[in-house]
Amino acid sequence: MSAPPAVLKPSDTLRLGLQTMVHHRLPAVPVVESDERFVGMLPRSRLIALAMPRLLSHEDQTHPLSHLLQVGFIQDTLTELQERIDAVANDPVSQHIDPEVPVLEPDTPLMNAMLFLYRQRNILPVVENGKLLGIVSVWDVLARIGRIT
Amino acid sequence: MVEAHSSVIFGLDPLWLATTVMIVTYGIIISEKLNRSIIALLGAMLMIMFGLLTQEQAVAGIDFNTIGLLVGMMIIVSITRKCGIFEYLAIWSAKLVKASPAGILAMLAVVTAVVSAFLDNVTTVLLVVPVTLVITEALKVNPYPFLFSQIIASNIGGTATLIGDPPNILIGGQVGLTFNDFVIHLTPVIIVVLIVHVLSIHLIWGRSMVAAPDLCAKVMGFDEKKAITDHRLLKLASFVLAVVIVAFVLARYLGLDSGTIGMGGAALLLMLDNLGKSPEHQSENVVKVYNEIEWITIFFFIGLFIVIAGVEHAGLLKLLADKLLAATGGDFMVTGMSILWSSAVLSAIVDNIPFVATMIPLIKAMAPAFGGADALMPLWWCLSLGACLGGNGTLIGASANLTVAGIAERNGIPFRFMTYTKIAFPLMLIHVAICHVYLLWRYF
Numbered sequence: 001m002s003a004p005p006a007v008l009k010p011s012d013t014l015r016l017g018l019q020t021m022v023h024h025r026l027p028a029v030p031v032v033e034s035d036e037r038f039v040g041m042l043p044r045s046r047l048i049a050l051a052m053p054r055l056l057s058h059e060d061q062t063h064p065l066s067h068l069l070q071v072g073f074i075q076d077t078l079t080e081l082q083e084r085i086d087a088v089a090n091d092p093v094s095q096h097i098d099p100e101v102p103v104l105e106p107d108t109p110l111m112n113a114m115l116f117l118y119r120q121r122n123i124l125p126v127v128e129n130g131k132l133l134g135i136v137s138v139w140d141v142l143a144r145i146g147r148i149t
Numbered sequence: 150m151v152e153a154h155s156s157v158i159f160g161l162d163p164l165w166l167a168t169t170v171m172i173v174t175y176g177i178i179i180s181e182k183l184n185r186s187i188i189a190l191l192g193a194m195l196m197i198m199f200g201l202l203t204q205e206q207a208v209a210g211i212d213f214n215t216i217g218l219l220v221g222m223m224i225i226v227s228i229t230r231k232c233g234i235f236e237y238l239a240i241w242s243a244k245l246v247k248a249s250p251a252g253i254l255a256m257l258a259v260v261t262a263v264v265s266a267f268l269d270n271v272t273t274v275l276l277v278v279p280v281t282l283v284i285t286e287a288l289k290v291n292p293y294p295f296l297f298s299q300i301i302a303s304n305i306g307g308t309a310t311l312i313g314d315p316p317n318i319l320i321g322g323q324v325g326l327t328f329n330d331f332v333i334h335l336t337p338v339i340i341v342v343l344i345v346h347v348l349s350i351h352l353i354w355g356r357s358m359v360a361a362p363d364l365c366a367k368v369m370g371f372d373e374k375k376a377i378t379d380h381r382l383l384k385l386a387s388f389v390l391a392v393v394i395v396a397f398v399l400a401r402y403l404g405l406d407s408g409t410i411g412m413g414g415a416a417l418l419l420m421l422d423n424l425g426k427s428p429e430h431q432s433e434n435v436v437k438v439y440n441e442i443e444w445i446t447i448f449f450f451i452g453l454f455i456v457i458a459g460v461e462h463a464g465l466l467k468l469l470a471d472k473l474l475a476a477t478g479g480d481f482m483v484t485g486m487s488i489l490w491s492s493a494v495l496s497a498i499v500d501n502i503p504f505v506a507t508m509i510p511l512i513k514a515m516a517p518a519f520g521g522a523d524a525l526m527p528l529w530w531c532l533s534l535g536a537c538l539g540g541n542g543t544l545i546g547a548s549a550n551l552t553v554a555g556i557a558e559r560n561g562i563p564f565r566f567m568t569y570t571k572i573a574f575p576l577m578l579i580h581v582a583i584c585h586v587y588l589l590w591r592y593f
Contacts, residue, residue, distance in 0.1 A: 055282040065275040070233045072375035
């Protein structure tokens, strides 16, 4: 576990969240109340989703037939992606927290954390009694298992 | 039959016991407290456990012709859509009307109706709605009228053919009507109803819809050719679809039932799609396709067929048919029009599949009163038009309605029961009135 390089407050804007993420090269940023209470994670996938046509990021799991298999016909340009982000840039990050992010506790078995990291999560929050203790990132784990100091 | 009844538990009256099982089953289906496939299967199990049916009779009650057609068409769609043809069709039609919102509103209704005539309604809306949402977002227009219009169009288009809507699949399968019978008797009036629908939607929403020219230009910039990802599959799927449709048209001469045609087409397309692939790749491919079969619908049908076999064996449907005949004074026209309007109004409120599945044996039981099974033909058209079009009346009237409402809500588009019903119910009444006139003119 390591200390998170950056955290956000729920009232911070999405623009600040985006800047923080890019600046620290973080796959997800923990969101914490002023009393250190852990609220959730703002993942990069959410920011990518906000730049796309809404439908693409709201895939309906009960109806796999409704998923568009090929979206190459949509000719959106960079400007259009930027405009979509501009439109939500002043939203508070609390509106875009991913409730699905798994949370570790100090006594979570090591293998559970490994499995989360294997299944496409790159950064996991460690929470005890509702407070954020730190994060486990894929880099911490790779360094430890590869004896890289 | 007698054998099964002699073992009814506690010596209870089979008629009352079977009726109670059916009413409780339908009641829970309507309340939506339990997934409908679970409750239909439980109802079916009770029919057997209470001794109302033997397992053999229960299995004989399942119409495997209907199940085969449904599963076969689901497999064909699941493979066909991978080539992107449905996205291509929607974008091509939007560009055909220069991406004007009113034009797209009308075009997508027509495309939905035509696709729905050959595919299940739910499948059709699942394929058309996502592209619609991409187009309306690009045009910055309210997507609601488009989705509303597509719900209605899918239910209208589905009525036109044997394979378009589950009630028709049921009627065709159990009565032995062919694809051509449906095309000859229903398609003409459905074309009129579709034209009326497109005009009404234009009057209500289309004529006041505008989009900025630069946004229209953006949709015109959509490249439908990029939606086609697999040209080989497109050719194979088009070939199999053509074979399947020709087989439906020639079914009577070929001596083939629709279940055989649907499953045969599915097997042929599965084979063509997997030829030359490694065994592992084939397994993976086939599992993906089977996973897209709507198992809820299939198990719902299986359970329902057994529940209906139970009440049929107990003599309830014969009794109801006699009562209905007495109420209509045995007049053929009054009976036909009562079936049309009661099916329409009831299908707007309850699922039309259990309703139609119950009505079929009930109408069959009227054959002696009206001079044999062949004379009943117009009554089947009354049932089909009423039940399929009635489903448009409210948001819960047909599965396609709820499916679209679900997708809309998840995409932040409010889809309320009353807002829908206020416009849809009167439109449905107009559509059924058109059918009323058509049926009187042609058959009574």
